[in-house]
Amino acid sequence: MKNEKETREKLLSCAKEEFMEKGFQNASLRQICSRAGVTTGAVYFFFKDKDGLFSALVEPTYQGVMGALIHHLQEDMEEDLATYVHKPGDHDPFVEELIHVLYQNHDAVTLLISKSTGSKYEHVIDEFIEMIEKNFMGLSEEYARSVPGKQLNRPMVHWLSHLSIMTFVHLLTHIKDEKKALRFMKPAMEHLILGWMNFILEDKEK
Structure with missing residues (x-):
């Protein structure tokens, strides 16, 4: 549970950096996951998609x-x-x-x-x-x-x-x-x- 919470928080932190830098439209899920050190599957597990992550x-x-x-x-x-x-x-x-x-x-x-x-x-x-x-x-x-x-x-x-x-x-x-x-x-x-x-x-x- 602790690892899942940490992974989710890390994704949110890296996503905020990416969205602030590039905006939603130009943000890359691949880049967000690379920054967070996880695969894109983690985004789909926690947030379903990029819109869910932004939300x-x-x-x-x-x-x-x-x-x-x-x-x-x-x-x-x-x-x-x-x-x-x-x-x-x-x-x-x-x-x-x-x-x-x-x-x-x-x-x-x-x-x-x-x-x-x-x-x-x-x-x-x-x-x-x-x-x-x-x-x-x-x-x-x-x-x-x-x-x-x-x-x-x-x-x-x-x-x-x-x-x-x-x-x-x-x-x-x-x-x-x-x-x-x-x-x-x-x-x-x-x-x-x-x-x-x-x-x-x-x-x-x-």
Whole structure:
């Protein structure tokens, strides 16, 4: 049992190096196994295939990020935008939670957002954007109905959803330190929230 556990961990370690260096699509199972000192049969025994090996590295982090986003979106759904008054720092707990998840698992997140082409995770950024957009489209439609003479600006909601996720992607690729990332993201989140509040509605077409 100990040898099996050690072999599995060695494969994961060598696979992470290979995936980080070459990305999923160009990574070689043969090279991973050579680094780990095992045959390719070990990969099929523990992980079934290359996709399974990649999943073992990124799935827990993927679930952690999804969980943080879903928790945040559920809280937002409980807000009444018609009476909501934004206060600076309202979203700090969410920012702190998500930044911590992202930076405690920085390598796995890097694999997800920039090394996953060819794997089942290759559209993960679009998946996050779609989830944000779907949630805020519903919330914003309800808000629009409460404001006379206004309607939902759908292209703006789509753009802001995209911008929200890509801000985190930018953060991860340019700032390596968690504390510095948090200092950057708190005011960035304020900017995003004000964008939502000020621009998701437009005058009704006559």
